[in-house]
Amino acid sequence: MSSRTLFDKIWDSHVVRQEPDGTTLLYIDRQLVHEVTSPQAFEGLKLAGRRPRRPGATLAVPDHNVPTTDRRLGIADPISAKQIRTLEDNCRDFGITLFGMDDPRQGIVHVIGPEQGFTLPGTTIVCGDSHTSTHGAFGALAFGIGTSEVEHVLATQCLVQKRPKTMEIRVDGELSPRCSAKDVILSIIGKIGTAGGTGYVVEYTGSTIRGLSMEGRMTLCNMSIEGGARAGLVAPDDKTFAYLKGRPLAPQGELFEQAVRVWRKLGSDPGARYDATVTLQADAIAPQVSWGTSPGMVTGVDGRVPDPRGLADDKARQAVERALEYMGLTANMPITEIKIDKVFIGSCTNSRIEDLRLAAGLAKGKRVARTVHAMVVPGSGLVKQQAEQEGLDKVFVEAGFEWREAGCSMCLAMNADVLQPGERCASTSNRNFEGRQGAGGRTHLVSPAMAVAAAVEGHFVDIRHWT
Numbered sequence: 001m002s003s004r005t006l007f008d009k010i011w012d013s014h015v016v017r018q019e020p021d022g023t024t025l026l027y028i029d030r031q032l033v034h035e036v037t038s039p040q041a042f043e044g045l046k047l048a049g050r051r052p053r054r055p056g057a058t059l060a061v062p063d064h065n066v067p068t069t070d071r072r073l074g075i076a077d078p079i080s081a082k083q084i085r086t087l088e089d090n091c092r093d094f095g096i097t098l099f100g101m102d103d104p105r106q107g108i109v110h111v112i113g114p115e116q117g118f119t120l121p122g123t124t125i126v127c128g129d130s131h132t133s134t135h136g137a138f139g140a141l142a143f144g145i146g147t148s149e150v151e152h153v154l155a156t157q158c159l160v161q162k163r164p165k166t167m168e169i170r171v172d173g174e175l176s177p178r179c180s181a182k183d184v185i186l187s188i189i190g191k192i193g194t195a196g197g198t199g200y201v202v203e204y205t206g207s208t209i210r211g212l213s214m215e216g217r218m219t220l221c222n223m224s225i226e227g228g229a230r231a232g233l234v235a236p237d238d239k240t241f242a243y244l245k246g247r248p249l250a251p252q253g254e255l256f257e258q259a260v261r262v263w264r265k266l267g268s269d270p271g272a273r274y275d276a277t278v279t280l281q282a283d284a285i286a287p288q289v290s291w292g293t294s295p296g297m298v299t300g301v302d303g304r305v306p307d308p309r310g311l312a313d314d315k316a317r318q319a320v321e322r323a324l325e326y327m328g329l330t331a332n333m334p335i336t337e338i339k340i341d342k343v344f345i346g347s348c349t350n351s352r353i354e355d356l357r358l359a360a361g362l363a364k365g366k367r368v369a370r371t372v373h374a375m376v377v378p379g380s381g382l383v384k385q386q387a388e389q390e391g392l393d394k395v396f397v398e399a400g401f402e403w404r405e406a407g408c409s410m411c412l413a414m415n416a417d418v419l420q421p422g423e424r425c426a427s428t429s430n431r432n433f434e435g436r437q438g439a440g441g442r443t444h445l446v447s448p449a450m451a452v453a454a455a456v457e458g459h460f461v462d463i464r465h466w467t
């Protein structure tokens with residue numbers, strides 16, 4: 001057989017049937033479910049009198065609407081409470097495993113999948129959530145789907161798809177001090193634009209990517225969707241296997257060794273062809289800060305807010321003008337002069353143990369600026385537990401950060417964690433659309449290291465030289 005990419009190998013091994021026009025019925029190994037996009041899917045099953053085809057292939061968790069404060073007090077908001085109750089009822093009625101709100105394994109759906117070893121190389125994984133691309137860090141073909149597709153997968157364990165194109169994004173060289181996967185993916189999106197990956201599945205390659213931890217690779221793949229791509233992939237390697245070994249839902253013992261032998265063969269063959277290739281040099285990537293209202297509106301911390309007057313294209317100029325107005329920024333202002341009110345360290349992009357270790361390491365012995373309110377929201381109950389065992393919670397609290405329970409939280413403000421109109425937030429999340437963190441709220445997407453530095457200084461700083 002000719003040389004194939006990682007994507008080709010996963011796709012080919014999951015085709016149930018292909019029509020002459022390319023429409024494909026694809027087998028789906030696993031589905032993750034959360035409370036926001038599943039109610040109508042379960043309702044559809046109920047109305048049609050269907051049962052899930054393979055209930056054991058699905059794992060459910062509430063994350064978007066859960067409170068991050070004391071859960072013994074219940075959920076104040078009746079809509080959030082109802083969504084979570086509905087998920088519990090549906091999982092009970094349809095025999096689906098649920099990590100409920102009070103289960104220590106509860107957390108953001110894209111944090112708990114890998115953490116449990118539910119996410120495995122070479123598999124197809126879906127979830128009614130756009131950031132399902134996160135799981136591609138393990139060499140799984142993982143993508144977000146709509147609610148009617150959630151129902152389709154529950155009923156049939158299959159999905160109708162068109163084969164996407166493949167794009168290689170190659171990053172080589174060494175990152176600057178304190179630059180991380182978040183800066184890599186933000187600068188990729190800054191370069192290709194939020195539609196640059198449309199129609200593609202991206203495979204990240206190169207020495208920089210190989211050098212990233214599994215957490216870093218998850219951050220990278222998480223934001224593939226913000227660059228327009230259907231999914232992101234990193235070929236599995238020894239780091240992947242070491243991460244998965246012993247996880248509760250991963251194969252155990254001899255079965256694990258057998259699986260590793262298969263997983264080792266998944267990487268793209270030498271000479272495999274991609275439909276497009278983009279290359280970046282890691283040492284040219286500065287710590288990134290988004291200044292606008294889309295993840296592509298981003299620049300290095302050593303840069304300035306752009307000047308729309310310099311843009312010849314009418315549409316581009318208007319987009320920048322509108323973004324600057326919403327964000328309350330003036331053209332040509334140095335990024336380091338932007339003062340912030342809030343800091344949010346969390347979300348499925350940057351709330352794993354490694355993110356928290358790094359953030360705590362920088363926060364130790366420092367103090368959150370008097371003008372700033374900062375919070376840390378671990379990605380899962382188990383991340384929280386681990387962090388507490390390591391004493392990270394104490395470091396954060398002593399530095400003036402709030403330490404919360406796990407969930408999506410201020411990433412999209414479906415719970416009580418909301419920005420007030422006009423408030424400006426340095427956020428480790430992945431979206432900065434108008435109103436994303438609360439009506440009128442202003443979001444700057446940054447790495448955990450930048451978030452800590454901004455919390456302490458009250459404005460953005462070049463963390464490469466920050467002491």
Ligand SMILES: CC(C)[C@H](C(=O)O)[C@@H](O)C(=O)O
Nearest residue numbers: 036037064128129130131412
């Ligand atoms: C609520 C959910 C459907 C949504 C998504 O698909 O991504 C959310 O997780 C988000 O990040 O905007």
Ligand code: SF4
Nearest residue numbers: 131347348408411412
């Ligand atoms: S943390 Fe944010 S991006 Fe991730 S699933 Fe939750 S809302 Fe979506």
